Each structure stands twice: as structure tokens, then as C-alpha cells.
Amino acid sequence: MVRAENRRSLNLLYGERPEILGYKDWLLSSTIGGQFHMGISDYAPWSDQVRDELYTREGEFHALVLEGELLARLCDEVFILRSGDSYSIPGHLPHNIRNKSDRPARLLWVNAPVIIPTDALLEDGTRTRGNVKRAEDG
Numbered sequence: 001m002v003r004a005e006n007r008r009s010l011n012l013l014y015g016e017r018p019e020i021l022g023y024k025d026w027l028l029s030s031t032i033g034g035q036f037h038m039g040i041s042d043y044a045p046w047s048d049q050v051r052d053e054l055y056t057r058e059g060e061f062h063a064l065v066l067e068g069e070l071l072a073r074l075c076d077e078v079f080i081l082r083s084g085d086s087y088s089i090p091g092h093l094p095h096n097i098r099n100k101s102d103r104p105a106r107l108l109w110v111n112a113p114v115i116i117p118t119d120a121l122l123e124d125g126t127r128t129r130g131n132v133k134r135a136e137d138g
């Protein structure tokens with residue numbers, strides 16, 4: 001069990017600044033040692049102001065929009081996702097999610113398998129290289 005006040009920041013783990021990414025990522029799972037992990041992302045208004053890259057990953061990604069409105073890019077297609085909408089995609093397809101509205105948005109997500117991100121900061125203070133990559137990296 002993870003209490004709301006004890007959620008771990010995935011931005012800190014990744015070494016990524018929320019103001020650059022356009023969102024804050026929080027780990028909801030009690031561990032990242034299983035076959036999948038669950039998190040929640042809080043998107044600032046107008047997060048499309050950040051660098052607009054498509055990403056790929058191993059496995060699959062499932063999500064539910066809890067509040068607000070998000071713009072999802074999947075390859076060359078664009079979808080507007082509203083509160084209550086959900087989706088599932090294979091991770092090998094280039095994708096990203098942005099908030100192009102003037103209101104905050106929140107996304108509940110599940111990734112499988114668990115992948116420690118590129119240049120992650122681990123609990124013991126060491127760093128590692130993962131396999132999350134930008135689509136243009138091939």
C-alpha cells in the first residue's frame with residue numbers, strides 16, 4: 001500500500017524536471033520490482049510548450065484520463081482524450097501525450113514490463129542506463 005503523501009516521484013528517479021517534461025509523474029505501485037507498474041501523471045496547462053518528441057518503449061501502455069483533456073499522438077494520428085476516456089497501445093509505436101488546454105489534466109497509467117528509464121537515479125544513489133528512447137533514436 002502507498003499512501004498519497006508517500007508517493008515516490010518518478011521525475012526524481014528519472015532525473016527529469018517537470019517543467020521541461022510538462023508533467024509530474026508519481027509511482028502508485030509499492031514497488032517497481034514486478035511485471036508492471038502503475039503511476040499517475042499530473043499535466044500542467046499548455047504542456048505542449050515543452051519539446052514535442054515521440055517515444056517508444058518495450059511492452060505495452062494502458063491509461064485512463066481522470067480529469068482534464070489531453071492530446072495523444074500515436075504515430076501520425078492525433079486524438080483528443082477527455083476525462084473518463086481510456087486507451088491501450090503497444091509501446092513500440094511512437095507516441096506522446098500533451099495537455100494543450102488551459103486547465104490541469106491527470107492520467108492514471110500502467111506500463112508493462114517495468115523498465116528503469118534512461119539514466120535513472122536509483123535508491124542507492126547509483127545511476128543506470130535503461131531502454132526508453134525517443135522515436136527518432138531508432
